[in-house]
Amino acid sequence: MQSKGTLVVISGPSGSGKGTVVKRLREIMPEVSLSVSATTRAPREGEMDGREYYFITRDDFEDMVAQGEILEFTSYCGNYYGTPKKEAERITGEGRDLILEIEVDGASQIKRLVPDSVTIMLIPPTVSKLEERLRGRGTETEQVISNRLARAREEIKLATSYDYVVVNEDDGVEECAETIREIIRAERNKSARMSYITDKFLEN
Amino acid sequence: MQSKGTLVVISGPSGSGKGTVVKRLREIMPEVSLSVSATTRAPREGEMDGREYYFITRDDFEDMVAQGEILEFTSYCGNYYGTPKKEAERITGEGRDLILEIEVDGASQIKRLVPDSVTIMLIPPTVSKLEERLRGRGTETEQVISNRLARAREEIKLATSYDYVVVNEDDGVEECAETIREIIRAERNKSARMSYITDKFLEN
Numbered sequence: 001m002q003s004k005g006t007l008v009v010i011s012g013p014s015g016s017g018k019g020t021v022v023k024r025l026r027e028i029m030p031e032v033s034l035s036v037s038a039t040t041r042a043p044r045e046g047e048m049d050g051r052e053y054y055f056i057t058r059d060d061f062e063d064m065v066a067q068g069e070i071l072e073f074t075s076y077c078g079n080y081y082g083t084p085k086k087e088a089e090r091i092t093g094e095g096r097d098l099i100l101e102i103e104v105d106g107a108s109q110i111k112r113l114v115p116d117s118v119t120i121m122l123i124p125p126t127v128s129k130l131e132e133r134l135r136g137r138g139t140e141t142e143q144v145i146s147n148r149l150a151r152a153r154e155e156i157k158l159a160t161s162y163d164y165v166v167v168n169e170d171d172g173v174e175e176c177a178e179t180i181r182e183i184i185r186a187e188r189n190k191s192a193r194m195s196y197i198t199d200k201f202l203e204n
Numbered sequence: 205m206q207s208k209g210t211l212v213v214i215s216g217p218s219g220s221g222k223g224t225v226v227k228r229l230r231e232i233m234p235e236v237s238l239s240v241s242a243t244t245r246a247p248r249e250g251e252m253d254g255r256e257y258y259f260i261t262r263d264d265f266e267d268m269v270a271q272g273e274i275l276e277f278t279s280y281c282g283n284y285y286g287t288p289k290k291e292a293e294r295i296t297g298e299g300r301d302l303i304l305e306i307e308v309d310g311a312s313q314i315k316r317l318v319p320d321s322v323t324i325m326l327i328p329p330t331v332s333k334l335e336e337r338l339r340g341r342g343t344e345t346e347q348v349i350s351n352r353l354a355r356a357r358e359e360i361k362l363a364t365s366y367d368y369v370v371v372n373e374d375d376g377v378e379e380c381a382e383t384i385r386e387i388i389r390a391e392r393n394k395s396a397r398m399s400y401i402t403d404k405f406l407e408n
Contacts, residue, residue, distance in 0.1 A: 121395070126408035156402050164390070165398035179393060186368070186390035189383060191325070194369035198360050204330035 003193050005092035007114050008032075008184055011104045012122030013152035015130045017168045017176070021122060022101050024177040029184065032097045035087045038070070041079035054084065068113055072106035085113060097184055104155040107162060118187050120180060121162040125169055127153065207397050209296035211318050212236075212388055215308050216326030217356035219334045221372045221380070225326060226305050228381040233388065236301045239291045242274070245283035258288065272317055276310035289317060301388055308359040311366060322391050324384060325366040329373055331357065 010025075012018040026032060038054040040061050049055050056064075061080045064070045073082025083100060091098045100110070107119045124130040130152055134145045159165050164183055168176050187193070214229075216222040230236060242258040244265050253259050260268075265284045268274045277286025287304060295302045304314070311323045328334040334356055338349045363369050368387055372380050391397070 120393075123402065123405060126405055128408055153406060156405055159402045160395050160399065162395045164393045165395045165401060166393055167398075167401055179389065182386040183390040183393060185383065186387040189324075189368045189370050189387060191364050191366050191369045194371075195364065197369060197371055198327065198363045201327055201330055201360055202357060204332055 003095060003188065003196055004116075005033075005094065005096040005098060006184065006187050006193075007088050007092055007098050007100065007110070007117040008180075008187075009100050009102060009107050009110050009117055009119040010122065010180065011102050011107050011119070011162075012168075013104060013124070013130070013155045014148050015133045015152065016122040016124055017133075017173065018101055018122045020173050021168065021176045021180070022099060024173050025099070025180050028177055029181050032099055032184065033091050035083050035091060035098055035100065037081050038064070038084050038087075039079055039081045041077075041081075053081075054087070071100065071110050071113055072102045074103070088114065097188075104158055107158075111161075116192070118164070118183070119162040120164045120166060120183060121156075121159050122166050122168050122176060123156055123159065124152075125167055129170070207299060207392065207400055208320075209237075209298065209300040209302060210388065210391050210397075211292050211296055211302050211304065211314070211321040212384075212391075213304050213306060213311050213314050213321055213323040214326065214384065215306050215311050215323070215366075216372075217308060217328070217334070217359045218352050219337045219356065220326040220328055221337075221377065222305055222326045224377050225372065225380045225384070226303060228377050229303070229384050232381055233385050236303055236388065237295050239287050239295060239302055239304065241285050242268070242288050242291075243283055243285045245281075245285075257285075258291070275304065275314050275317055276306045278307070292318065301392075308362055311362070315365075320396070322368070322387070323366040324368045324370060324387060325360075325363050326370050326372050326380060327360055327363065328356075329371050333374070 010018055010022055036050060036054060038056050038061060040056065040058045043055050064084065065073060069085050070082040071085050071088060073080050088098055110117055111119060124133065127149060131149055134140060134148055166176050166179050214222055214226055240254060240258060242260050242265060244260060244262045247259050268288065269277060273289050274286040275289050275292060277284050292302055314321055315323060328337065331353060335353055338344060338352055370380050370383050
Protein backbone atom coordinates (compact mmCIF):
# COMPACT_ATOMS: atom_id res chain seq x y z
CA MET A 1 0.00 0.00 0.00
CA GLN A 2 1.40 3.34 -0.99
CA SER A 3 0.17 6.87 -1.43
CA LYS A 4 -1.48 7.86 -4.71
CA GLY A 5 0.50 10.25 -6.90
CA THR A 6 -0.70 13.75 -7.62
CA LEU A 7 -2.12 15.02 -10.91
CA VAL A 8 -0.39 18.40 -11.28
CA VAL A 9 -1.94 20.80 -13.77
CA ILE A 10 0.32 23.61 -14.96
CA SER A 11 -1.11 26.44 -17.00
CA GLY A 12 -0.69 30.11 -17.76
CA PRO A 13 -1.39 32.71 -20.43
CA SER A 14 0.56 32.78 -23.70
CA GLY A 15 3.89 34.42 -22.81
CA SER A 16 3.94 33.13 -19.21
CA GLY A 17 6.78 30.78 -20.16
CA LYS A 18 5.03 27.60 -19.06
CA GLY A 19 6.64 25.44 -21.74
CA THR A 20 10.16 26.42 -20.68
CA VAL A 21 9.37 26.07 -16.97
CA VAL A 22 7.82 22.59 -17.41
CA LYS A 23 10.87 21.52 -19.43
CA ARG A 24 13.19 22.66 -16.62
CA LEU A 25 10.95 21.11 -13.97
CA ARG A 26 11.23 17.73 -15.68
CA GLU A 27 15.01 18.04 -15.60
CA ILE A 28 15.17 18.75 -11.84
CA MET A 29 12.35 16.31 -11.04
CA PRO A 30 12.89 13.37 -13.41
CA GLU A 31 10.63 11.11 -11.32
CA VAL A 32 7.58 13.11 -12.43
CA SER A 33 5.71 11.59 -15.36
CA LEU A 34 4.00 12.91 -18.46
CA SER A 35 1.02 11.00 -19.82
CA VAL A 36 0.43 9.41 -23.20
CA SER A 37 -2.29 11.37 -25.03
CA ALA A 38 -5.09 9.97 -27.12
CA THR A 39 -5.40 11.26 -30.69
CA THR A 40 -7.63 10.82 -33.71
CA ARG A 41 -4.83 11.28 -36.20
CA ALA A 42 -3.39 8.24 -37.99
CA PRO A 43 -0.21 6.67 -36.60
CA ARG A 44 2.97 7.61 -38.46
CA GLU A 45 5.62 5.09 -39.38
CA GLY A 46 7.34 3.73 -36.29
CA GLU A 47 4.68 5.02 -33.88
CA MET A 48 3.18 2.47 -31.51
CA ASP A 49 -0.28 2.54 -29.97
CA GLY A 50 0.12 3.30 -26.25
CA ARG A 51 3.69 4.62 -26.63
CA GLU A 52 3.57 7.85 -28.66
CA TYR A 53 -0.24 8.07 -28.52
CA TYR A 54 -3.36 6.03 -28.03
CA PHE A 55 -4.75 6.03 -31.55
CA ILE A 56 -8.53 6.06 -31.51
CA THR A 57 -11.36 6.97 -33.88
CA ARG A 58 -13.07 10.35 -33.90
CA ASP A 59 -16.34 8.72 -32.76
CA ASP A 60 -14.63 7.07 -29.80
CA PHE A 61 -12.85 10.31 -28.89
CA GLU A 62 -16.09 12.31 -28.95
CA ASP A 63 -17.86 9.64 -26.89
CA MET A 64 -15.03 9.80 -24.30
CA VAL A 65 -15.30 13.59 -24.11
CA ALA A 66 -19.07 13.35 -23.63
CA GLN A 67 -18.58 10.83 -20.82
CA GLY A 68 -15.95 12.88 -18.95
CA GLU A 69 -13.23 10.36 -19.82
CA ILE A 70 -11.00 12.98 -21.45
CA LEU A 71 -9.46 15.43 -18.95
CA GLU A 72 -8.72 18.12 -21.53
CA PHE A 73 -8.27 18.22 -25.26
CA THR A 74 -7.34 20.45 -28.17
CA SER A 75 -7.97 20.27 -31.88
CA TYR A 76 -5.06 20.69 -34.28
CA CYS A 77 -5.14 20.33 -38.08
CA GLY A 78 -8.54 18.69 -37.85
CA ASN A 79 -7.50 16.06 -35.30
CA TYR A 80 -8.16 15.82 -31.57
CA TYR A 81 -5.44 15.41 -28.96
CA GLY A 82 -6.41 14.81 -25.34
CA THR A 83 -5.56 13.21 -22.02
CA PRO A 84 -7.58 10.11 -21.10
CA LYS A 85 -8.67 10.17 -17.46
CA LYS A 86 -7.87 6.43 -17.18
CA GLU A 87 -4.28 7.08 -18.26
CA ALA A 88 -3.90 9.72 -15.54
CA GLU A 89 -5.45 7.39 -12.96
CA ARG A 90 -3.12 4.55 -13.97
CA ILE A 91 -0.03 6.72 -13.40
CA THR A 92 -1.14 8.32 -10.12
CA GLY A 93 -2.40 4.89 -8.97
CA GLU A 94 1.20 3.66 -9.22
CA GLY A 95 2.20 6.43 -6.79
CA ARG A 96 3.77 8.57 -9.50
CA ASP A 97 3.07 12.30 -9.88
CA LEU A 98 1.83 13.34 -13.30
CA ILE A 99 2.19 16.73 -14.98
CA LEU A 100 -0.33 18.12 -17.44
CA GLU A 101 0.47 21.36 -19.24
CA ILE A 102 -2.81 22.82 -20.48
CA GLU A 103 -4.61 25.96 -21.61
CA VAL A 104 -5.91 28.21 -18.82
CA ASP A 105 -9.62 27.55 -19.30
CA GLY A 106 -9.24 23.77 -19.05
CA ALA A 107 -8.19 23.69 -15.38
CA SER A 108 -11.62 24.03 -13.79
CA GLN A 109 -12.84 21.13 -15.94
CA ILE A 110 -9.96 18.94 -14.69
CA LYS A 111 -10.61 19.97 -11.10
CA ARG A 112 -14.20 18.81 -11.54
CA LEU A 113 -13.17 15.44 -13.03
CA VAL A 114 -10.22 14.91 -10.63
CA PRO A 115 -11.01 16.78 -7.39
CA ASP A 116 -7.66 16.00 -5.75
CA SER A 117 -5.65 17.38 -8.67
CA VAL A 118 -3.39 20.33 -7.95
CA THR A 119 -3.65 23.33 -10.26
CA ILE A 120 -0.87 25.88 -10.73
CA MET A 121 -1.12 29.06 -12.79
CA LEU A 122 2.09 30.61 -14.02
CA ILE A 123 1.83 34.35 -14.65
CA PRO A 124 4.13 37.11 -15.90
CA PRO A 125 4.82 39.83 -13.27
CA THR A 126 2.85 42.57 -15.07
CA VAL A 127 0.89 43.20 -18.26
CA SER A 128 3.65 45.48 -19.56
CA LYS A 129 6.30 42.79 -19.01
CA LEU A 130 4.10 40.36 -20.89
CA GLU A 131 3.74 42.85 -23.76
CA GLU A 132 7.53 43.26 -23.82
CA ARG A 133 7.98 39.49 -24.05
CA LEU A 134 5.40 39.03 -26.80
CA ARG A 135 6.99 41.85 -28.82
CA GLY A 136 10.46 40.44 -28.12
CA ARG A 137 9.60 37.33 -30.11
CA GLY A 138 9.41 39.61 -33.15
CA THR A 139 7.16 37.13 -34.91
CA GLU A 140 3.68 38.39 -34.06
CA THR A 141 1.62 41.12 -35.71
CA GLU A 142 0.23 44.04 -33.64
CA GLN A 143 -3.18 42.46 -33.88
CA VAL A 144 -1.96 39.14 -32.48
CA ILE A 145 -0.12 40.89 -29.65
CA SER A 146 -3.13 42.96 -28.68
CA ASN A 147 -5.38 39.87 -28.78
CA ARG A 148 -2.97 37.90 -26.57
CA LEU A 149 -2.77 40.75 -24.02
CA ALA A 150 -6.54 41.02 -23.85
CA ARG A 151 -6.81 37.27 -23.43
CA ALA A 152 -4.09 37.19 -20.74
CA ARG A 153 -6.01 39.81 -18.72
CA GLU A 154 -9.11 37.61 -18.83
CA GLU A 155 -7.17 34.46 -18.05
CA ILE A 156 -5.41 35.93 -15.03
CA LYS A 157 -8.79 36.73 -13.49
CA LEU A 158 -9.20 32.94 -13.26
CA ALA A 159 -6.13 32.69 -11.00
CA THR A 160 -8.27 32.53 -7.83
CA SER A 161 -9.82 29.29 -9.08
CA TYR A 162 -6.36 27.70 -9.20
CA ASP A 163 -4.71 26.23 -6.10
CA TYR A 164 -1.39 28.03 -6.60
CA VAL A 165 -0.07 31.04 -8.50
CA VAL A 166 3.61 31.31 -9.42
CA VAL A 167 5.08 34.51 -10.87
CA ASN A 168 7.61 34.04 -13.68
CA GLU A 169 9.95 37.02 -13.35
CA ASP A 170 12.51 37.87 -16.05
CA ASP A 171 15.15 35.11 -15.98
CA GLY A 172 12.85 33.36 -13.53
CA VAL A 173 12.70 29.89 -15.12
CA GLU A 174 15.00 28.27 -12.55
CA GLU A 175 13.16 29.84 -9.61
CA CYS A 176 9.72 28.93 -10.99
CA ALA A 177 10.73 25.32 -11.61
CA GLU A 178 12.09 25.16 -8.04
CA THR A 179 8.89 26.67 -6.60
CA ILE A 180 6.73 24.16 -8.49
CA ARG A 181 9.00 21.37 -7.27
CA GLU A 182 8.39 22.55 -3.69
CA ILE A 183 4.64 22.67 -4.29
CA ILE A 184 4.62 19.09 -5.65
CA ARG A 185 6.72 17.85 -2.72
CA ALA A 186 4.57 19.70 -0.18
CA GLU A 187 1.40 18.21 -1.70
CA ARG A 188 2.78 14.70 -1.08
CA ASN A 189 2.57 15.50 2.64
CA LYS A 190 -1.06 16.67 2.62
CA SER A 191 -2.77 14.78 5.44
CA ALA A 192 -5.40 13.37 3.06
CA ARG A 193 -2.63 11.70 1.07
CA MET A 194 -0.93 10.44 4.24
CA SER A 195 -3.74 8.34 5.70
CA TYR A 196 -1.93 5.12 4.74
CA ILE A 197 1.01 6.34 6.87
CA THR A 198 -1.04 7.03 9.99
CA ASP A 199 -2.80 3.67 9.49
CA LYS A 200 0.59 1.99 9.27
CA PHE A 201 1.72 3.80 12.41
CA LEU A 202 -1.24 2.48 14.38
CA GLU A 203 -0.64 -1.11 13.16
CA ASN A 204 3.08 -1.28 13.99
CA MET B 205 0.97 46.15 -0.44
CA GLN B 206 2.42 42.72 0.21
CA SER B 207 1.17 39.25 0.98
CA LYS B 208 0.35 38.32 4.56
CA GLY B 209 2.70 35.85 6.22
CA THR B 210 1.57 32.39 7.24
CA LEU B 211 0.95 31.16 10.78
CA VAL B 212 2.59 27.71 10.72
CA VAL B 213 1.60 25.37 13.54
CA ILE B 214 3.96 22.45 14.15
CA SER B 215 2.95 19.69 16.49
CA GLY B 216 3.37 15.99 17.15
CA PRO B 217 3.27 13.41 19.92
CA SER B 218 5.97 13.25 22.56
CA GLY B 219 8.90 11.46 20.89
CA SER B 220 8.10 12.77 17.40
CA GLY B 221 11.18 14.98 17.59
CA LYS B 222 9.35 18.26 16.94
CA GLY B 223 11.68 20.33 19.14
CA THR B 224 14.79 19.21 17.24
CA VAL B 225 13.11 19.60 13.86
CA VAL B 226 11.88 23.14 14.64
CA LYS B 227 15.37 24.10 15.83
CA ARG B 228 16.87 22.84 12.55
CA LEU B 229 14.10 24.51 10.52
CA ARG B 230 14.94 27.87 12.10
CA GLU B 231 18.57 27.40 11.07
CA ILE B 232 17.77 26.69 7.41
CA MET B 233 14.93 29.27 7.33
CA PRO B 234 16.16 32.17 9.46
CA GLU B 235 13.55 34.53 7.98
CA VAL B 236 10.80 32.65 9.83
CA SER B 237 9.79 34.26 13.13
CA LEU B 238 8.86 33.01 16.57
CA SER B 239 6.38 35.01 18.60
CA VAL B 240 6.73 36.60 22.03
CA SER B 241 4.47 34.73 24.48
CA ALA B 242 2.33 36.22 27.20
CA THR B 243 2.87 34.93 30.74
CA THR B 244 1.49 35.44 34.22
CA ARG B 245 4.81 34.83 35.93
CA ALA B 246 6.76 37.82 37.30
CA PRO B 247 9.55 39.27 35.16
CA ARG B 248 13.07 38.20 36.19
CA GLU B 249 15.95 40.61 36.41
CA GLY B 250 16.91 41.91 32.98
CA GLU B 251 13.70 40.73 31.30
CA MET B 252 11.75 43.36 29.38
CA ASP B 253 8.02 43.42 28.75
CA GLY B 254 7.46 42.70 25.04
CA ARG B 255 10.92 41.23 24.52
CA GLU B 256 11.19 37.98 26.53
CA TYR B 257 7.48 37.92 27.34
CA TYR B 258 4.42 40.08 27.63
CA PHE B 259 3.93 40.12 31.40
CA ILE B 260 0.26 40.23 32.31
CA THR B 261 -1.92 39.40 35.30
CA ARG B 262 -3.70 36.11 35.78
CA ASP B 263 -7.08 37.87 35.47
CA ASP B 264 -6.11 39.47 32.18
CA PHE B 265 -4.73 36.17 30.85
CA GLU B 266 -7.93 34.30 31.73
CA ASP B 267 -10.05 37.05 30.15
CA MET B 268 -7.99 36.81 26.97
CA VAL B 269 -8.43 33.02 26.84
CA ALA B 270 -12.19 33.41 27.31
CA GLN B 271 -12.34 35.93 24.46
CA GLY B 272 -10.32 33.80 22.01
CA GLU B 273 -7.37 36.21 22.16
CA ILE B 274 -4.91 33.50 23.19
CA LEU B 275 -4.16 31.00 20.39
CA GLU B 276 -2.89 28.27 22.72
CA PHE B 277 -1.53 28.12 26.23
CA THR B 278 0.01 25.83 28.82
CA SER B 279 0.33 26.01 32.55
CA TYR B 280 3.74 25.47 34.18
CA CYS B 281 4.62 25.82 37.89
CA GLY B 282 1.33 27.57 38.48
CA ASN B 283 1.80 30.16 35.73
CA TYR B 284 0.24 30.45 32.28
CA TYR B 285 2.24 30.78 29.09
CA GLY B 286 0.42 31.46 25.82
CA THR B 287 0.48 33.05 22.38
CA PRO B 288 -1.58 36.23 21.99
CA LYS B 289 -3.56 36.24 18.75
CA LYS B 290 -2.68 39.94 18.25
CA GLU B 291 1.04 39.15 18.40
CA ALA B 292 0.61 36.50 15.69
CA GLU B 293 -1.44 38.91 13.56
CA ARG B 294 1.18 41.64 13.95
CA ILE B 295 3.94 39.36 12.65
CA THR B 296 1.99 37.82 9.74
CA GLY B 297 0.63 41.31 8.92
CA GLU B 298 4.22 42.38 8.26
CA GLY B 299 4.47 39.60 5.66
CA ARG B 300 6.56 37.37 7.92
CA ASP B 301 5.84 33.67 8.46
CA LEU B 302 5.45 32.67 12.10
CA ILE B 303 6.07 29.25 13.65
CA LEU B 304 4.18 27.96 16.67
CA GLU B 305 5.27 24.67 18.23
CA ILE B 306 2.35 23.34 20.26
CA GLU B 307 0.76 20.27 21.81
CA VAL B 308 -1.31 18.10 19.47
CA ASP B 309 -4.74 18.92 20.84
CA GLY B 310 -4.29 22.70 20.47
CA ALA B 311 -4.17 22.73 16.67
CA SER B 312 -7.90 22.54 15.98
CA GLN B 313 -8.43 25.49 18.35
CA ILE B 314 -5.85 27.56 16.40
CA LYS B 315 -7.42 26.56 13.08
CA ARG B 316 -10.73 27.89 14.41
CA LEU B 317 -9.22 31.20 15.58
CA VAL B 318 -6.95 31.62 12.52
CA PRO B 319 -8.61 29.80 9.60
CA ASP B 320 -5.73 30.45 7.17
CA SER B 321 -3.12 28.97 9.50
CA VAL B 322 -1.22 25.93 8.25
CA THR B 323 -1.03 22.93 10.57
CA ILE B 324 1.65 20.27 10.34
CA MET B 325 1.79 17.08 12.42
CA LEU B 326 5.14 15.40 12.81
CA ILE B 327 4.88 11.66 13.51
CA PRO B 328 7.29 8.80 14.16
CA PRO B 329 7.19 6.08 11.46
CA THR B 330 5.62 3.39 13.70
CA VAL B 331 4.49 2.83 17.29
CA SER B 332 7.38 0.42 17.86
CA LYS B 333 9.92 3.03 16.64
CA LEU B 334 8.36 5.53 19.02
CA GLU B 335 8.63 3.05 21.89
CA GLU B 336 12.28 2.45 21.02
CA ARG B 337 12.94 6.19 21.12
CA LEU B 338 11.15 6.77 24.41
CA ARG B 339 13.09 3.86 25.99
CA GLY B 340 16.33 5.12 24.44
CA ARG B 341 16.12 8.26 26.56
CA GLY B 342 16.58 5.98 29.56
CA THR B 343 14.95 8.53 31.83
CA GLU B 344 11.31 7.43 31.87
CA THR B 345 9.60 4.76 33.96
CA GLU B 346 7.64 1.92 32.33
CA GLN B 347 4.44 3.64 33.39
CA VAL B 348 5.41 6.93 31.73
CA ILE B 349 6.42 5.13 28.53
CA SER B 350 3.19 3.19 28.36
CA ASN B 351 1.15 6.38 29.00
CA ARG B 352 3.01 8.24 26.26
CA LEU B 353 2.47 5.42 23.76
CA ALA B 354 -1.24 5.30 24.53
CA ARG B 355 -1.45 9.06 24.17
CA ALA B 356 0.53 9.05 20.88
CA ARG B 357 -1.94 6.53 19.42
CA GLU B 358 -4.81 8.85 20.29
CA GLU B 359 -2.99 11.94 19.03
CA ILE B 360 -2.10 10.40 15.68
CA LYS B 361 -5.78 9.75 15.03
CA LEU B 362 -6.08 13.56 14.89
CA ALA B 363 -3.66 13.69 11.94
CA THR B 364 -6.50 13.95 9.42
CA SER B 365 -7.57 17.25 10.99
CA TYR B 366 -4.11 18.70 10.24
CA ASP B 367 -3.22 20.11 6.82
CA TYR B 368 0.02 18.16 6.48
CA VAL B 369 1.64 15.09 8.01
CA VAL B 370 5.43 14.66 8.00
CA VAL B 371 7.08 11.39 9.04
CA ASN B 372 10.24 11.74 11.12
CA GLU B 373 12.29 8.66 10.25
CA ASP B 374 15.40 7.69 12.23
CA ASP B 375 18.06 10.33 11.49
CA GLY B 376 15.29 12.21 9.68
CA VAL B 377 15.71 15.67 11.24
CA GLU B 378 17.36 17.19 8.18
CA GLU B 379 14.79 15.71 5.80
CA CYS B 380 11.83 16.77 7.99
CA ALA B 381 13.12 20.32 8.31
CA GLU B 382 13.57 20.44 4.52
CA THR B 383 10.04 19.08 3.92
CA ILE B 384 8.52 21.66 6.27
CA ARG B 385 10.53 24.36 4.51
CA GLU B 386 9.02 23.22 1.19
CA ILE B 387 5.53 23.27 2.72
CA ILE B 388 5.99 26.84 4.01
CA ARG B 389 7.36 28.00 0.65
CA ALA B 390 4.57 26.25 -1.26
CA GLU B 391 1.95 27.88 0.99
CA ARG B 392 3.27 31.33 0.02
CA ASN B 393 2.13 30.56 -3.51
CA LYS B 394 -1.43 29.53 -2.60
CA SER B 395 -3.69 31.51 -4.91
CA ALA B 396 -5.61 33.01 -1.97
CA ARG B 397 -2.35 34.56 -0.74
CA MET B 398 -1.44 35.76 -4.23
CA SER B 399 -4.46 37.97 -4.96
CA TYR B 400 -2.33 41.10 -4.51
CA ILE B 401 -0.05 39.79 -7.28
CA THR B 402 -2.83 39.19 -9.79
CA ASP B 403 -4.27 42.62 -8.90
CA LYS B 404 -0.85 44.16 -9.53
CA PHE B 405 -0.63 42.33 -12.85
CA LEU B 406 -3.91 43.79 -14.01
CA GLU B 407 -2.88 47.32 -12.98
CA ASN B 408 0.51 47.34 -14.74
